[in-house]
Amino acid sequence: MKTIYTLLIVAITFTLVACNKETATTQTDVMNSMLTNKNWYLDYSITGTSTKSYVGQSTYFVTYLKDGTTKDSDGLTGTYSVELIGNQSQIHVQLKTASGNPLEVIYNIISVGETKLVLSKVVTTGTATQLYFTNK
Amino acid sequence: MSNAKKLNILKLNYRLALMLIIIGINFNSVSAQNLTIKQKDSAFLINSKKERVEKIKKSLAKTFINFTDNDISLYGSLDLSKQIINDNSITAPLNYIYNSINSNTYQGGYSGGFRIDGIYKEKHFYTLSFALNRITVGNYYKNKHTLSPFFEEFTHFKADNAFTTLSIAAHYKKLLPFNSLDKYKFYIILGPSFNYKISRISNENLINGAGNRSIINGDFGAEFDNKGYYILFAHYKLGVNMTSSTVPVQLNRFEIGMSIKAKDLF
Numbered sequence: 001m002k003t004i005y006t007l008l009i010v011a012i013t014f015t016l017v018a019c020n021k022e023t024a025t026t027q028t029d030v031m032n033s034m035l036t037n038k039n040w041y042l043d044y045s046i047t048g049t050s051t052k053s054y055v056g057q058s059t060y061f062v063t064y065l066k067d068g069t070t071k072d073s074d075g076l077t078g079t080y081s082v083e084l085i086g087n088q089s090q091i092h093v094q095l096k097t098a099s100g101n102p103l104e105v106i107y108n109i110i111s112v113g114e115t116k117l118v119l120s121k122v123v124t125t126g127t128a129t130q131l132y133f134t135n136k
Numbered sequence: 137m138s139n140a141k142k143l144n145i146l147k148l149n150y151r152l153a154l155m156l157i158i159i160g161i162n163f164n165s166v167s168a169q170n171l172t173i174k175q176k177d178s179a180f181l182i183n184s185k186k187e188r189v190e191k192i193k194k195s196l197a198k199t200f201i202n203f204t205d206n207d208i209s210l211y212g213s214l215d216l217s218k219q220i221i222n223d224n225s226i227t228a229p230l231n232y233i234y235n236s237i238n239s240n241t242y243q244g245g246y247s248g249g250f251r252i253d254g255i256y257k258e259k260h261f262y263t264l265s266f267a268l269n270r271i272t273v274g275n276y277y278k279n280k281h282t283l284s285p286f287f288e289e290f291t292h293f294k295a296d297n298a299f300t301t302l303s304i305a306a307h308y309k310k311l312l313p314f315n316s317l318d319k320y321k322f323y324i325i326l327g328p329s330f331n332y333k334i335s336r337i338s339n340e341n342l343i344n345g346a347g348n349r350s351i352i353n354g355d356f357g358a359e360f361d362n363k364g365y366y367i368l369f370a371h372y373k374l375g376v377n378m379t380s381s382t383v384p385v386q387l388n389r390f391e392i393g394m395s396i397k398a399k400d401l402f
């Protein structure tokens with residue numbers, strides 16, 4: 001009888017411990033898994049009413065690697081992090097300019113998936129540019 | 137070697153064998169007799185526990201005096217399942233291409249467990265069942281989202297399409313008045329059931345408080361009892377999240393299976 005009780009307690013404990021719940025990093029973890037280790041090719045950019053298409057062209061792409069580094073087709077390299085500020089998901093990119101000065105660029109994540117990525121560059125003045133990427 | 141010597145060696149062997157047997161028996165009897173106080177106590181406690189179990193059984197029999205003719209059966213079933221998903225409340229900026237994850241079909245799974253069939257107040261038939269279910273579902277997403285001008289038809293949520301649950305069900309059975317009731321019995325069944333997901337929920341399914349383990353179902357169906365040898369059953373279960381969720385899910389399941397009395401099996 002004691003053995004049965006023990007087994008029952010172990011089973012209940014295991015079930016409760018096995019329960020996984022949402023944590024502070026759940027959303028960023030999922031976004032990171034969708035974002036990393038892919039070449040994201042720029043298809044469209046929209047600034048205000050001006051839309052540019054790069055579909056079918058040899059165009060700009062950016063890669064976010066799992067180790068937290070990033071590089072783009074222009075040769076810029078740096079580090080990045082996905083953050084949730086309030087309800088806004090963002091990519092914070094730390095770059096170095098040609099002259100070696102540090103530069104931070106922030107993108108709001110409008111939408112991220114396995115094959116589609118839409119970002120909006122955060123600007124202090126002027127109109128923000130929306131960037132539509134695909135990885136195919 | 138002379139015959140006398142051979143005889144002596146044989147006698148010696150017999151004596152040795154007899155001695156070993158006697159030592160063995162003595163050792164066993166000594167170890168059985170020399171119980172420690174703790175062992176004596178536990179021996180007494182075992183009886184006490186048995187008595188307690190008997191008392192509980194008698195008490196339960198008194199409490200459930202109206203629940204009679206209980207038969208325990210083991211059962212197995214095959215399931216077809218589909219869930220309808222409403223992701224309107226998801227705020228995370230995730231996209232899943234609609235056509236790649238939407239499958240408005242029923243997928244196959246299986247269940248196994250045991251059930252207790254009995255009669256309440258000698259006229260109301262009932263079943264209590266307990267099962268472990270492996271559910272594979274087709275997912276139908278109610279909403280298609282768009283991000284104009286270039287991005288159309290995606291969802292914000294991707295539901296898990298396979299999970300394991302523990303379930304408990306209480307069904308009322310109504311005997312249908314067909315001929316040959318002494319041989320075959322047909323029932324319609326109605327009642328609630330409860331599923332609890334015990335498998336891991338993916339991170340995608342936890343976002344924005346979407347994760348929900350408890351499902352409450354309304355069940356109805358039909359059962360065919362073949363002379364008490366076995367029962368064939370077909371149930372439909374309509375389930376919803378038991379607690380509020382940002383992604384309400386409606387789980388539809390068809391279950392076809394067979395149960396056999398445990399006493400006939402063992």
